[in-house]
Amino acid sequence: MEHELGVKPMSAECLQHLKPVRDSLDILNGKWKIPIIVALLHHNYRFKELHRLIDGVTPKMLSKELKELELNELVKRTVFDTTPVTVEYSITPYGKSLEKVIFELGKWGSEHRARIMKGKESIKHARCPEKETVLPG
């Protein structure tokens, strides 16, 4: 009977960080959010432009993920009263604040990729390094 009560609980400090980490992951999650954010960090784009730029995305998913990003104020949607109507998506300053997080994710990810490519047998099947997310041209 040394364990039931003896499981060391995590420190309050650790626990405090759990929820916010999940928040960030939830916001960045979804197959197309990162490609959209990266595209808009680079330049403003219209709906159809994003559709053409992000290889494989369907209008439904593009629309859905843009809405979620807009709801979280990471992306701004501007309608111009031209004919036909023009809708431009741009990154907000708040969206720009994700740059560092994305950078850190990218940094760790490319080290991980390098590690896998180095041929460690045990993690060879961990993730296919050929998988593409966005690749215009």
Add this chain to the structure above:
Amino acid sequence: MEHELGVKPMSAECLQHLKPVRDSLDILNGKWKIPIIVALLHHNYRFKELHRLIDGVTPKMLSKELKELELNELVKRTVFDTTPVTVEYSITPYGKSLEKVIFELGKWGSEHRARIMKGKESIKHARCPEKETVLPG
């Protein structure tokens, strides 16, 4: 006809970062991976201990996500030949390298949380700030 060919492609620099970012997200994704990693950053635990510690996880999911973490060499599984058998999970040095990424995610996440709590009407429904992930005691 000014747009079809005129869609500015993203810079090569941007594109290079996309895949690794997705890699990181894929590895951290799954409802229980972050709680598991945070727990193991804090202390070594056995299967049942993790099960008791991480509120709400089923043995099926715990087993599945531990396997994925082990496959990626973030977590180490050690079997002790006691009776009944003891299995201890610990973080690897490689797993520890995730600390900074998780820290950055947590930092951004808690700023986001603060922002939502501040009561901005437009993002009030973005995410429920009461959502708990792990909370023993």
Add this chain to the structure above:
DNA sequence: TATACCGGTATACAAAAGGATAGCAGATTA
């Protein structure tokens, strides 16, 4: 008049993720 563009929606489906519940073998404890 026919076609293509714009910014999306609607519908139907497939795949993946996750949850609920039960059980197993082998050893110890009551």
Add this chain to the structure above:
DNA sequence: TAATCTGCTATCCTTTTGTATACCGGTATA
């Protein structure tokens, strides 16, 4: 002998996520 401990696995189900395909009204172009 029955119950409980260990570290899981099996089965079934629901929810979420993503795909495929077609379509819309309004305008401009060929």
